[in-house]
Amino acid sequence: MASKRISDEPAFVLHRYDWSETSLILEVFTRHHGRLALVAKGVKRPSSSFRPILLPLQPLHLAFGGDAEIKTLKAAEWQGGHVMPTGDALMSGYYLNELLLNLLAREDPHPALFDLYANVVAVIASEHGEVLESALRAFELLLLREVGLLPLLDAQTMTLLALHPEESYSLVPEGGLRQAGEGDRASLTGAQWATLQQVLGARVAFTTVLRACAEVASALKPQLRKLLNYHCGVSALRTRQVMIDLQNL
Incomplete structure (x- = not known):
């Protein structure tokens, strides 16, 4: 045969x-x-x-x-379309690749995630470096949702209690979304989390998710990074550590 x-x-x-x-x-x-x-x-x-x-x-x-x-x-x-990224953009692309290698099973199709990845790679390769951080945060959120590792963002995960718009909540690996405590490195308000959930739940265009992430990118970064490291089974992804080392030279 x-x-x-x-x-x-x-x-x-x-x-x-x-x-x-x-x-x-x-x-x-x-x-x-x-x-x-x-x-x-x-x-x-x-x-x-x-x-x-x-x-x-x-x-x-x-x-x-x-x-x-x-x-x-x-x-x-x-298929053409763009040249090879360089510098921070290249490292960001390698970071996306490392996430996919760690979180995707072999021969498990994700056509929507493939299209999203292609969109983010195009952003990385463009001259619009000012949206790079927002694009990375949007990809992280959508990747986690696609593989079933992102909890609902409009309620506290363990109690299912509704979020209060003006109170602060943190996304943590062991407990999902919870009310922010003194030891939490970063948090968003209930209103901000609810906005992200609304955008993700509607399965809108990538540019809409990118705009929603732009306003909260700095606070999202440490929370998503910790969650991703947890599910990848590492304390720090290799590409992330390389970027830190280069910045410290």
Whole structure:
């Protein structure tokens, strides 16, 4: 029985590592098949047409096949649209990739999340650095919601009590959304959390979520970062630690 071949599949490379002297293993995020591992045979040879194409943060169309857990790359085409990000933008893109590698199961399709990722990558690669933080916070929220790790944001998680608009609440890994205490690093008001829940629940355009995050991005950052680290099983993601180390040089 012939193995199934998939063609013209929208995809991004999340990570790549050596397989042999001439080949690579690619972790890719595809629109219709989720996160996959592919072997790219001969791609490290100077003559390979794949070599300048199989880069992170670049929109691709891939063809692949095989019945094993690691499938074989057959073809790759760059879809254009933007150049490779640099500096902080590049590190932000690697941060998104690390989140997907940690939180997505293999072969579990998330087409809406794929489209969101493509939107955020386009923001990262643009000249609009002023919206980068808001875009990252929006992606974190939507990723957590997509994989079922984000509690409702219009009630206290443990008690289901309604939020008071003017009181402060914190999102914590072990207890979800709760009334802010003295030890909480950051918080939002009940009204601010309710606004985010309304936007997320309506499944509106990414730009609408981005605008909602822009007003609370600085307070959201430590809360979402702690929640993401908790679910990834680490004290700090590698890309985040690299960014901190570079800032301290």
